Amino acid sequence: MWKKLKRPSIRDVAREAGVSISTVSSVVNKTKFVKEDRQKRVLKAVKKLNYKPNIIARGLRTRSTRTVGVIVPDIAQPFFSQVIRGMEEVARKRRYTLILSCTFYDVAEEERQMNVLVDQFIDGLLFFCGYDNYSHIKKIYNQNIPVVVIDREVSDPKIPSVLIDNTGAMEQAVDYLCSYGHREIGYVTFTFENQATVRNRYAGYCSGLKKNNIPHNPDIAIIDDAIRLNELRGTYNIIKELHEKRKMPTAFTAIADASAIGLIKALKEAGYRVPQDVSVVGFNNEIVCEFSDPPLTTVKQPKKLMGAAAMNLLLDIVEGKKVKNKNIVLPTNIIERGSVAAPPKNTKQLSQRGFGNEF
Amino acid sequence: MWKKLKRPSIRDVAREAGVSISTVSSVVNKTKFVKEDRQKRVLKAVKKLNYKPNIIARGLRTRSTRTVGVIVPDIAQPFFSQVIRGMEEVARKRRYTLILSCTFYDVAEEERQMNVLVDQFIDGLLFFCGYDNYSHIKKIYNQNIPVVVIDREVSDPKIPSVLIDNTGAMEQAVDYLCSYGHREIGYVTFTFENQATVRNRYAGYCSGLKKNNIPHNPDIAIIDDAIRLNELRGTYNIIKELHEKRKMPTAFTAIADASAIGLIKALKEAGYRVPQDVSVVGFNNEIVCEFSDPPLTTVKQPKKLMGAAAMNLLLDIVEGKKVKNKNIVLPTNIIERGSVAAPPKNTKQLSQRGFGNEF
DNA sequence: GATAAATAGGAAATCGTTTCGCTATAAATA
DNA sequence: TATTTATAGCGAAACGATTTCCTATTTATC
Numbered sequence: 001m002w003k004k005l006k007r008p009s010i011r012d013v014a015r016e017a018g019v020s021i022s023t024v025s026s027v028v029n030k031t032k033f034v035k036e037d038r039q040k041r042v043l044k045a046v047k048k049l050n051y052k053p054n055i056i057a058r059g060l061r062t063r064s065t066r067t068v069g070v071i072v073p074d075i076a077q078p079f080f081s082q083v084i085r086g087m088e089e090v091a092r093k094r095r096y097t098l099i100l101s102c103t104f105y106d107v108a109e110e111e112r113q114m115n116v117l118v119d120q121f122i123d124g125l126l127f128f129c130g131y132d133n134y135s136h137i138k139k140i141y142n143q144n145i146p147v148v149v150i151d152r153e154v155s156d157p158k159i160p161s162v163l164i165d166n167t168g169a170m171e172q173a174v175d176y177l178c179s180y181g182h183r184e185i186g187y188v189t190f191t192f193e194n195q196a197t198v199r200n201r202y203a204g205y206c207s208g209l210k211k212n213n214i215p216h217n218p219d220i221a222i223i224d225d226a227i228r229l230n231e232l233r234g235t236y237n238i239i240k241e242l243h244e245k246r247k248m249p250t251a252f253t254a255i256a257d258a259s260a261i262g263l264i265k266a267l268k269e270a271g272y273r274v275p276q277d278v279s280v281v282g283f284n285n286e287i288v289c290e291f292s293d294p295p296l297t298t299v300k301q302p303k304k305l306m307g308a309a310a311m312n313l314l315l316d317i318v319e320g321k322k323v324k325n326k327n328i329v330l331p332t333n334i335i336e337r338g339s340v341a342a343p344p345k346n347t348k349q350l351s352q353r354g355f356g357n358e359f
Numbered sequence: 360m361w362k363k364l365k366r367p368s369i370r371d372v373a374r375e376a377g378v379s380i381s382t383v384s385s386v387v388n389k390t391k392f393v394k395e396d397r398q399k400r401v402l403k404a405v406k407k408l409n410y411k412p413n414i415i416a417r418g419l420r421t422r423s424t425r426t427v428g429v430i431v432p433d434i435a436q437p438f439f440s441q442v443i444r445g446m447e448e449v450a451r452k453r454r455y456t457l458i459l460s461c462t463f464y465d466v467a468e469e470e471r472q473m474n475v476l477v478d479q480f481i482d483g484l485l486f487f488c489g490y491d492n493y494s495h496i497k498k499i500y501n502q503n504i505p506v507v508v509i510d511r512e513v514s515d516p517k518i519p520s521v522l523i524d525n526t527g528a529m530e531q532a533v534d535y536l537c538s539y540g541h542r543e544i545g546y547v548t549f550t551f552e553n554q555a556t557v558r559n560r561y562a563g564y565c566s567g568l569k570k571n572n573i574p575h576n577p578d579i580a581i582i583d584d585a586i587r588l589n590e591l592r593g594t595y596n597i598i599k600e601l602h603e604k605r606k607m608p609t610a611f612t613a614i615a616d617a618s619a620i621g622l623i624k625a626l627k628e629a630g631y632r633v634p635q636d637v638s639v640v641g642f643n644n645e646i647v648c649e650f651s652d653p654p655l656t657t658v659k660q661p662k663k664l665m666g667a668a669a670m671n672l673l674l675d676i677v678e679g680k681k682v683k684n685k686n687i688v689l690p691t692n693i694i695e696r697g698s699v700a701a702p703p704k705n706t707k708q709l710s711q712r713g714f715g716n717e718f
Numbered sequence: 719g720a721t722a723a724a725t726a727g728g729a730a731a732t733c734g735t736t737t738c739g740c741t742a743t744a745a746a747t748a
Numbered sequence: 749t750a751t752t753t754a755t756a757g758c759g760a761a762a763c764g765a766t767t768t769c770c771t772a773t774t775t776a777t778c
Contacts, residue, residue, distance in 0.1 A: 009734055020758045025736060035756070056424070056480055057734035060415045060763050075447060078646075081440040088434060088461050092472075097479060100459045102447050113451075120456060121415055261650045268652070287437075291620045293627070293652045368764055379728045384766060394726070416764035419733050 008049040017045035028053060059121065068314060069099045069117035071110060072128040078286050079303060080128060083150065086307025087126060094315050096123070105130040114140055124318045126150060126310055132196055134159070146317040148310050153196050160317065160326035162310040166200035167207065169299050169332040173253045173281045174208025176334050180342050182279065184249035185209065186220035186242075188235065188259045201255050201283070220249050235259075239266040250278060250343035257282035261292050264339070275341035285335050294338035302330050367408040376404035387412060418480065427673060428458045428476035430469060431487040437645050438662060439487060442509065445666025446485060453674050455482070464489040473499055483677045485509060485669055491555055493518070505676040507669050512555050519676065519685035521669040525559035526566065528658050528691040532612045532640045533567025535693050539701050541638065543608035544568065545579035545601075547618045560614050560642070579608050598625040609637060609702035616641035620651050623698070634700035644694050653697035661689050 010028075014021045019038055026032035027042040034042070045051070059065045068091060072080045084100070091098045099117060103109040107130065114136055117125060124146035127137060134154045140147055141159055149161040177185050187205045189198060202221075209216050220242060242248045254260035260282035264274050272278050274294055282289060282298035289296040309328050316323050369387075373380045378397055385391035386401040393401070404410070418424045427450060431439045443459070450457045458476060462468040466489065473495055476484060483505035486496060493513045499506055500518055508520040536544055546564045548557060561580075568575050579601060601607045613619035619641035623633050631637050633653055641648060641657035648655040668687050675682050 010736095011734075021735085022737075022759080023757060026757090029736085031736085033756075038757085052478055054419075054480075054734050055478060056415060056419045057763090058736075060413075060419050060734080060765085061736045063763085065415070074444065075434075076437070076441045076444040078435070078437060078440075081437075082435045084459075085433065085435040085461065088459065092460065097475070098459050100443075100447065100457050101451065102444065116456070119411055119414060121413075258650070265652070288647050288650045291617070291647045291651060293624070369766095370764075380765085381729080381767080382727060385727090388766085390766085392726075397727085413764050416733090417766075419735085419764080420766045422733080 007054070008051045009054065010051070012049055013042065013045045013051045016049060017041040063121065064123055065097075065121045066095060067097045067099055067120065067122050068124045068126060068311070068318075069101070069114075069120070069122040070126045070128075071101055071103060071113050071117070073103055073105045073130045075100065075102050079284060079301075082303040083128075083307040083310075086304035086309075087311040088307075089304075090308045090311035090315070094311075096315065103130060107131060107133055107136075111136040118143070118145060124148070124314045126314055128152075129154075146314055148314045148317075150306065150310050151197070153200075157327055160313055160323075162306055162313060162328045162330065164301050164306070164330050164332050166197055167204035169301075170201045170204025170253065170283070171208040171211065172204075172332060172334065173283070173299050174205060174212065177251045177253065177279060177281060177340065178208075178212045178214075180251075180279065180340060182249075182251040182343050183214055184217075184220070184251070184343075185214065186249040186252040187254070188252055188263050189221065189255040190259070198255065205253060219245075219247060235262050236266045236269075239263070239270055243270055248272070248278065251280070251340070252278065253281045253283070255283055257284045257286045257289055257292075257296060257298055260296055260298070260339075261288060264292065264294075264296075275339050277344055279340040279343070281334075281340060289335070289337060292339070297337045297340045298335050299332050300335045301332055306330055366413070367410045368413065369410070371408055372401065372404045372410045375408060376400040422480065423482055424456075424480045425454060426456045426458055426479065426481050427483045427485060427670070427677075428460070428473075428479070428481040429485045429487075430460055430462060430472050430476070432462055432464045432489045434459065434461050438643060438660075441662040442487075442666040442669075445663035445668075446670040447666075448663075449667045449670035449674070453670075455674065462489060466490060466492055466495075470495040477502070477504060483507070483673045485673055487511075488513075505673055507673045507676075509665065509669050510556070512559075516686055519672055519682075521665055521672060521687045521689065523660050523665070523689050523691050525556055526563035528660075529560045529563025529612065529642070530567035530570065531563075531691060531693065532642070532658050533564060533571065536610045536612065536638060536640060536699065537567075537571045537573075539610075539638065539699060541608075541610040541702050542573055543576075543579070543610070543702075544573065545608040545611040546613070547611055547622050548580065548614040549618070557614065564612060578604075578606060598622070598629055602629055607631070607637065610639070610699070611637065612640045612642070614642055616643045616645045616648055616651075616655060616657055619655055619657070619698075620647060623651065623653075623655075634698050636703055638699040638702070640693075640699060648694070648696060651698070656696045656699045657694050658691050659694045660691055665689055 010021055010024050014024045017024065019042060023034055023038060024042050027034050027039050028046065070084060070087060072084065075081055088098055099120065099122060101113045103113055110130060114125070118140065125140060127147060127149050129149065129152045132152065137147060137149060137154065137159060138156070147159065149159060151163050152161070153163060154161055174185060187202070189202055206216055252263055254263060260280050264280055267274055267278055274280055280296065282296045285298045285300035289298050309330065313323060313326065313328060369380055369383050373383045376383065378401060382393055382397060383401050386393050386398050387405065429443060429446060431443065434440055434443070447457055458479065458481060460472045460476070462472055469489060477499065484499060486506060486508050488508065488511045491511065496506060496508060496513065496518060497515070506518065508518060510522050512522060513520055533544060546561070548561055565575055611622055613622060619639050623639055626633055626637055633639055639655065641655045644657045644659035648657050668689065672682060672685065672687060
């Protein structure tokens, strides 16, 4: 074991300054009036000994650790890490410390980690749920530990949350394509239907069509489970089918940037040009958008802001401030890059393009 | 303020079980022999009251918090977040908790955060330095706080570290290109010369050429400062110049995947095909490699392993275990995707390709 | 059966704070 | 001058564990 250095305690400072412990405490925490000369003596002693309060001892007494926990499925996913960056910045500014733990989409682990953090006497908890399962969150909420849920619609509005309007955002994407004159718009998603995010984006796609008086054609919605495994076969096959049936839409929206890029790949290999023949809009504005060919036009979620807002909300609750709105919905916007153009004049010509020998 | 629930203390357990506090402690921590019947009584009381030791109080007494700090320039960068994921997994397995803070490449902030963490009584510290500046690390090392430096060669071998052999890795990349028959190999980097990583990779490029008896031609090393800002003008201009001078090499290695992808973009717009005309090798194996067109062949750093190794090393030191090697160097390897092929037969033809009107 | 050795369990000190309540002094009032 | 009020500062009690001694009991030895 390592030997730890003994640091000066409040007792040492009191002795050095020739005052009582409680006086030192009052000075350090500015919690009581102390006459100027004694105050100066204390401060001088603090500086001389380089005294810093032992926050463990303080935590024991005050039951506050100025620490917040963050539970997240996987820190390595860009979306999460970018949101967390926003949290970290606010926490630092407000002099809180951030404890991180990952659950890898394991609900049991979520609950276990939650308890570990509670045992650490965190002042509050920021929760990215892997799934739409909030029983453990309710549990912690009922334990009177401040908690904020991120990026998930939790049914109970009493539980504070920060998210985007997924339905509206996808509607926005459809609107955007319509503004270019598109009337045949496909959708690529994955079947993860027990997740509200997935359901809502699809709902946004549908309501976007409706709003623009476009009949909904389920044939051009690509359901690609495999996309998370980087196996694009599903998308390829559906693109092929659409092509053969001469039913290729002039544009697609996608539930995520990765799906969109997979789609572009499939389209390109099938001989379509993006965006001249087919336009594509992604979702999330991840870094890959800039590196994609063509660069991907996408719906941006304000990730950093999301983290910052969540942290501010949480700390406001922790510190007992009045919060007017504990269910924050953040705005999204379209980031225009190079994957959207007006639909081709002659769409018949489009359908005549031949598939390569990839299939 | 939130009212906190009062949790049962060791005193409550002792009362419930009808034994002394010290007996409860002995049972809970298995630190002393206690007769079976009393042990059972204690355990029963623990279960009945759902007692969990207050780790703050324990920390105050034992001066150990089972907490490690991680200081990193920016959690949102994929490299860092993937390494951290490895750390987190090990920490969780070994029942430690992870405190995170970001410095955004600010040396003063590095030192400030370091002190904040020390004040938190972390048991150890994992440090990603933004720059080659180790004075504060030496300071903390001398305070007898276990510390491990990641991804940086710190001059003093007494300070534990985990990294890859950057020179060797880049040599590997050059070797790989040579094995395809390339003899004209360019390099793209940025001028960040006060960072050993950058210097060493360039050194690896040079020694790789030497090893393969290729004379070093400084004209085909692209120095592109702007790449971090996603401004590819530098690369474009140099590609243009190489093209006009008919000096385009048949292959490039790059200091990072982003640089490589920027390069590919410039090459494509200039009318070169990748990999048929020019091959490109990246560095890091980031997610973008898979989405790039063509998918990027690259040098892989074992990021997760790196984090895991660093955390294990740190915790071994914290726990006073004997460590045979406190300066760990991890292996790299080439991930083959689609951006490398044999050089074209007739390189003259290559130089005749015309630039588009991008320039 | 008397003494020595071994052992189980408990009392109390300690870790470093915060905070309640009390005392002694100074100021204000009668 | 005597009495009340205000105030600055201090002592001591928490907070909830761990750990060092010490005592009382049991077991072993002669």
